[in-house]
Amino acid sequence: TAMIGKWHLGMDFPGEPGNRDWTQPVLDMPLDKGFDHFQGIPASLNYGILAWFDGRHAKVPPTLYTNKKPNQIALSDYRIKPPYDQTPEATHERLGTRGMEIAPDFVDSECLTRFTSEAMTLIRSRSQSAKAGKPFFLYLPYTSPHKPVIPIPEFRGRSKAGAYGDFVIETDHHVGQIMKCLREEGIAENTIVIFTSDNGPENTWKQRLEKYAHDSSYIYREGKRSIYEGGHRVPFFVHWPNGIEKPGRVVRRTVCQTDILATLADLVGQEIPDRAGEDSESFLAVLRDKPSKRDAVLISHGSKGRFAARQGRWKLVMKHQRNRMELYDLESDPGEENSVLRQHPDIVKMLTKEATNAVLNGRTTPGTVQPNDTGWWNDLTWVSEQEYTARQP
Numbered sequence: 001t002a003m004i005g006k007w008h009l010g011m012d013f014p015g016e017p018g019n020r021d022w023t024q025p026v027l028d029m030p031l032d033k034g035f036d037h038f039q040g041i042p043a044s045l046n047y048g049i050l051a052w053f054d055g056r057h058a059k060v061p062p063t064l065y066t067n068k069k070p071n072q073i074a075l076s077d078y079r080i081k082p083p084y085d086q087t088p089e090a091t092h093e094r095l096g097t098r099g100m101e102i103a104p105d106f107v108d109s110e111c112l113t114r115f116t117s118e119a120m121t122l123i124r125s126r127s128q129s130a131k132a133g134k135p136f137f138l139y140l141p142y143t144s145p146h147k148p149v150i151p152i153p154e155f156r157g158r159s160k161a162g163a164y165g166d167f168v169i170e171t172d173h174h175v176g177q178i179m180k181c182l183r184e185e186g187i188a189e190n191t192i193v194i195f196t197s198d199n200g201p202e203n204t205w206k207q208r209l210e211k212y213a214h215d216s217s218y219i220y221r222e223g224k225r226s227i228y229e230g231g232h233r234v235p236f237f238v239h240w241p242n243g244i245e246k247p248g249r250v251v252r253r254t255v256c257q258t259d260i261l262a263t264l265a266d267l268v269g270q271e272i273p274d275r276a277g278e279d280s281e282s283f284l285a286v287l288r289d290k291p292s293k294r295d296a297v298l299i300s301h302g303s304k305g306r307f308a309a310r311q312g313r314w315k316l317v318m319k320h321q322r323n324r325m326e327l328y329d330l331e332s333d334p335g336e337e338n339s340v341l342r343q344h345p346d347i348v349k350m351l352t353k354e355a356t357n358a359v360l361n362g363r364t365t366p367g368t369v370q371p372n373d374t375g376w377w378n379d380l381t382w383v384s385e386q387e388y389t390a391r392q393p
Helices: 088-097 108-131 160-182 205-212 257-267 345-361 384-390
Strands: 002-006 037-041 064-066 101-102 193-196 235-238 297-302 307-311 314-318 324-331
Touching: 002 088, 002 108, 037 108, 064 088, 108 160, 160 193, 307 345, 314 345, 324 345, 345 384
Parallel strands: 002 037
Antiparallel strands: 064 101, 193 235, 297 307, 307 314, 314 324
């Protein structure tokens, strides 16, 4: 099992800023979470420590400091690039904000090329054993198209949507290199490739719409951080020529990224423990072209704390502080323009119950009630504190 790219789930670095011993190993990182191999960066390029890590150590220790610099080619964006400073105070004096720790050899625009090269090296090193019946797993989270939007020169001007469009084209190129590598190694036909993204477009989608007439949210409402579909609808492709029945199909069935765990477990005949994958439901039947629907309610969450519950065509946006409930029929109204709350009280009642059970049971799939890691909080406007407390194990 290997992870190459952006981790962004926290790491325990030795020491404190200004007092680090980089000869000591980094803990609570991919190698402690089930991966045998890690090459990449700790998080997005606007967080904490930036260096090229190989296992538990940075190839070049992050002994310098920097922060966001202007990005001249993208909308409302920044760069992480030299020159770097010797102290965080020097960064503050030059850029007006305290410096992040950074390695002398780190440059933002190199991320995609490095990750792709390292991934292809790993694939080539494992292909023969894969053919012999010892498969490998690779998790490859790119930094694109997250900020900073910084396509390398050969891709600039290739799109009609500015630097962001160019960055997406560059991303497509790197994915194409991975697919080409699998074909060259003779394992593409029997390798499962899942391509997806983590959320809707950043707020600069509004500027792109105005400047380039390009709507990154497509027909959906709003974008990243929103409770509406523009914040949560993402691409989801599965490529597996030897395993997918009738490849090339487009399936309208609801799928959540949490479902990948149950699907892979289903595929290899492994049972998920009761206290794991509490919101994961297999979609293997979809790949086999068999009738299937997602039974578990799908819970989504906006950055302001609002929840929504979806099942099939129906999506209920929950009451949140002064915001009233909204109900949408996503089949007839994918842009969530017209709430049909009053017309379907039975659907509202059903989804309210499902959303409440998801919170109080700590899961959306059948199984033992799982405790939440906090007491009642005020984003649960539709659930009383007494009801919440009574259900917690």
